[in-house]
Amino acid sequence: MAKILIIGSGFSSLSAACYLSQAGHEVHIYEKNETVGGRARQMRTDDGYVFDMGPSWYWMPDVFERFFADFGHQVSDFYELELLDPAFEMVFPDRAKFQVPATYSALRDKFESLEPGSATRLDQFMADAQFKYEVGMKKIVYKPGLSLLEFLDVDILRGALRFDLLSSFSSHVRKYFSNPQLLALMEFPVLFLGAMPRDTPALYSLMNYAGLKLGTWYPMGGFGKVIEGMARLARDLGVVIHCNSTVEKIVTEGRKATHLLINGRQEAMDAVLAGADYHHVERNLLQPAERNYSEQYWKKKVMAPSCLIFFIGLRKKIANIRHHTLFFEEDLIAHSKEIYKTPKWPEKPLFYVCCPSQTDPEVAPSGHENLFLLMPIAPGLEDSGAQHEHYYEMMMDRLEKHLDESVRQDVDYKKAYCIDDFVEDYNSFRGNAYGLANTLMQTANLKPKIRNRQVDNLFYCGQLTVPGPGVPPSIISGKIAAQQLLSQLKRESHEATI
Numbered sequence: 001m002a003k004i005l006i007i008g009s010g011f012s013s014l015s016a017a018c019y020l021s022q023a024g025h026e027v028h029i030y031e032k033n034e035t036v037g038g039r040a041r042q043m044r045t046d047d048g049y050v051f052d053m054g055p056s057w058y059w060m061p062d063v064f065e066r067f068f069a070d071f072g073h074q075v076s077d078f079y080e081l082e083l084l085d086p087a088f089e090m091v092f093p094d095r096a097k098f099q100v101p102a103t104y105s106a107l108r109d110k111f112e113s114l115e116p117g118s119a120t121r122l123d124q125f126m127a128d129a130q131f132k133y134e135v136g137m138k139k140i141v142y143k144p145g146l147s148l149l150e151f152l153d154v155d156i157l158r159g160a161l162r163f164d165l166l167s168s169f170s171s172h173v174r175k176y177f178s179n180p181q182l183l184a185l186m187e188f189p190v191l192f193l194g195a196m197p198r199d200t201p202a203l204y205s206l207m208n209y210a211g212l213k214l215g216t217w218y219p220m221g222g223f224g225k226v227i228e229g230m231a232r233l234a235r236d237l238g239v240v241i242h243c244n245s246t247v248e249k250i251v252t253e254g255r256k257a258t259h260l261l262i263n264g265r266q267e268a269m270d271a272v273l274a275g276a277d278y279h280h281v282e283r284n285l286l287q288p289a290e291r292n293y294s295e296q297y298w299k300k301k302v303m304a305p306s307c308l309i310f311f312i313g314l315r316k317k318i319a320n321i322r323h324h325t326l327f328f329e330e331d332l333i334a335h336s337k338e339i340y341k342t343p344k345w346p347e348k349p350l351f352y353v354c355c356p357s358q359t360d361p362e363v364a365p366s367g368h369e370n371l372f373l374l375m376p377i378a379p380g381l382e383d384s385g386a387q388h389e390h391y392y393e394m395m396m397d398r399l400e401k402h403l404d405e406s407v408r409q410d411v412d413y414k415k416a417y418c419i420d421d422f423v424e425d426y427n428s429f430r431g432n433a434y435g436l437a438n439t440l441m442q443t444a445n446l447k448p449k450i451r452n453r454q455v456d457n458l459f460y461c462g463q464l465t466v467p468g469p470g471v472p473p474s475i476i477s478g479k480i481a482a483q484q485l486l487s488q489l490k491r492e493s494h495e496a497t498i
């Protein structure tokens with residue numbers, strides 16, 4: 001039995017901890033914050049609001065089911081899922097709206113009403129996206145990304161051209177649709193989670209299949225319930241979770257990490273898995289000669305956006321709001337350029353509003369609403385706080401116009417969260433919210449590696465390594481890293497016996 005220490009308690013760390021403990025090892029998680037969950041923590045206010053601080057879109061339910069099934073469980077043993085219908089609403093110029101229905105047949109009808117002939121093209125688009133999703137899930141995303149040989153697989157080779165790695169997402173979507181609302185609907189997932197649609201490989205149309213075909217779900221009680229469920233499973237498997245425990249250094253001897261320095265005290269170990277932000281681990285916990293990558297390398301990386309968030313409590317219910325609303329009344333390309341090309345605080349941003357209290361009475365006091373406003377911005381912008389109010393007023397103006405009612409005077413809780421908070425709370429590189437952008441040059445084997453090249457028993461997991469940003473990929477990342485670490489332990493014990 002080896003003693004394995006894990007840095008951080010985000011989705012990837014909790015996932016890895018479960019696999020490592022299941023394999024019979026002693027596993028400890030060290031988390032710097034007071035509570036577990038990393039970017040998916042919850043914040044509870046004294047007067048009864050429960051805010052999810054990060055994820056709110058529960059997509060790819062199959063990944064969560066597969067995770068719990070690996071431990072003889074199902075999702076419903078830990079939390080209850082609700083299918084959202086409408087899945088979400090998009091707001092366009094001139095007060096036009098598009099509600100995305102939960103069923104595919106209703107979605108086809110909506111497409112057809114906006115662009116004649118597009119329902120059949122949606123079928124074709126989705127068949128292609130389904131292929132990418134299914135082959136991707138079975139054959140690609142669970143690979144550690146250490147060698148190209150991993151992709152020598154009949155299905156992968158046969159389907160290589162269909163993965164559309166070399167064509168852009170933007171031109172791919174335009175082969176099927178021309179209506180601006182339909183284009184925005186198809187492009188929003190890659191924009192919010194990754195990069196400009198024209199810099200994203202068309203492979204990521206698999207996200208459209210995930211979002212539009214597999215459904216948009218909501219874990220009752222909020223995303224925090226998923227974290228709670230995974231932490232409960234981890235503890236049941238024997239994992240010990242230590243909060244308020246900042247890892248200050250990975251202590252090494254030759255090619256071995258021997259201890260972690262935690263809150264000034266050394267803890268011995270046989271192996272370490274870093275689930276904190278990759279750049280922070282390399283830059284702040286290791287000596288230069290032990291790092292996989294230089295500062296130059298990180299400077300060239302394209303990070304996914306950061307964001308300005310407002311957690312808002314309202315002392316009244318509102319009628320004209322859905323669980324998820326995307327405000328796309330401004331120009332998508334102009335905003336994405338301000339995120340990715342010429343980083344600056346945006347002129348006319350798109351933004352997103354989540355109102356989970358429309359679905360779930362537990363996340364706000366009775367008769368109140370819980371609102372989460374999120375505006376994507378370039379990571380690394382100067383965040384003095386001076387800009388926050390300007391964008392609060394801008395988003396509230398547009399929200400009130402959409403609602404056809406004023407709400408500002410009913411705000412009884414308000415908290416801004418932005419770049420400096422991501423850095424302070426999570427040691428996030430440049431204050432990124434979602435890790436690395438999904439560009440071609442940062443896909444699969446081209447992502448930061450899951451194992452350290454100089455320190456044999458140090459591995460990495462999380463949204464900055466394979467397979468990428470988002471909750472489902474982070475859960476998968478934990479599994480891949482745990483498998484790699486277990487193989488290394490097996491190799492070592494084999495070498496020790498011969």
Ligand SMILES: Cc1cc2nc3c(=O)[nH]c(=O)nc-3n(C[C@H](O)[C@H](O)[C@H](O)COP(=O)(O)OP(=O)(O)OC[C@H]3O[C@@H](n4cnc5c(N)ncnc54)[C@H](O)[C@@H]3O)c2cc1C
Pocket residue numbers: 007008009010011012013030031032033036037038039040053054055056057058059245246247248275276277280307309374425426427433434435461462463464469470471472474
């Ligand atoms: C605002 C926002 C909205 C999002 N929306 C969605 C969504 O709707 N759907 C979706 O699928 N994904 C979404 N995501 C992305 C998703 O939340 C992340 O990809 C995922 O949670 C990342 O998990 P992780 O394990 O990589 O890292 P993290 O959650 O970042 O966990 C890393 C942990 O390491 C800890 N740590 C850092 N340094 C140290 C140290 N020195 N010592 C000890 N601990 C340390 C941190 O405190 C943190 O708890 C969103 C993210 C954000 C921020």
